[in-house]
Amino acid sequence: MFGGSAERGKLLSSDNSRKLVSALEEAYRGAKYYLDFSTSVDLLAAAILSAQTRDEVVNAITPLLFKKFRTAKDYAGSNLDELLKYVNRVSFAGNKANNIIAAFKIIDDKYNGRVPDKKDQLVELPGIGEKTANTILINAYGIVIGIPVDTWVIKLSYRMGLSLNKDPDKIEQDLMGKVDRRYWHNFAYVLKAHGKKICGTVPACSKCTVNKICPRNGVTRSV
Ligand code: SF4
Structure with missing residues (x-):
């Protein structure tokens, strides 16, 4: 200690x-970076799912998830039961699924479906803290400010x-x-x-x- x-x-x-x-x-x-993703939408979902969960578990479930949910609108229009079918192997799956849906609703409404590239906007999304905001900026946008x-x-x-x-x-x-x-x-x-x-x-x-x-x-x- x-x-x-x-x-x-x-x-x-x-x-x-x-x-x-x-x-x-x-x-x-x-x-x-250790999580698989192709788009900023994928990355945001995977990053929320990864808290206190092994990377291997997240990487094992995301191929099917990313195939089903491709855009912010796909997630925003989903519901807890549907999303849980894809993510129930991660810890705190219910909380994380709720955060993902809520985050993408904001992204869909406020940012026209595009994951923000500003740290102050990212940290306002449910499930996104400083660490995840930095991770998204670096790996989705090549913006390195932390x-x-x-x-x-x-x-x-x-x-x-x-x-x-x-x-x-x-x-x-x-x-x-x-x-x-x-x-x-x-x-x-x-x-x-x-x-x-x-x-x-x-x-x-x-x-x-x-x-x-x-x-x-x-x-x-x-x-
Ligand atoms: S960084 Fe290397 S030397 Fe330092 S505690 Fe870890 S293993 Fe030991």
Whole structure:
């Protein structure tokens, strides 16, 4: 944990942050967004479904979903029972389905069926927070104005000394000050790839490409 002052952890210097980020970007060059989609409409639906649900589960159900629901109007004209037939394998399926329908009703009414490309408009949609708004801007529109902060980013940013905060908005601000802007678009996916491969529940520090720099904040056991 990183709440107590005695366990605040160590922050990396700017120089070491730059080295660590470069080394990770080099090691995970192919890292990219993990949900399948073709259109901004697909992406918004998949992103809402993905909260607290494994990517594999979302990617397994979306081909049929995307085939049935192609436009904002398709979702807006649906209802809970119909949508649940396609998404009931995800956690909190009812809430997410309601959010998807409500979000696309707004998009259909207010934005002429087009998923907005402005962050302040996205975060007003049901089921869309800062992280998902950043994700949609980056992956649907190539607009990079922030770094999506998910659970992997929260966990690894602390371990690596890139941020000692636990509030996602503050973590994003810390990262935006330390990660070169050219890496903002994929930094969350690089951290996720590293977390899944090396820096998981029991980090494999002995095999880690950044083990000479990383302060290993909060790590009590590693291999
Ligand atoms: S595996 Fe260990 S050294 Fe590597 S980033 Fe994680 S905590 Fe740091």
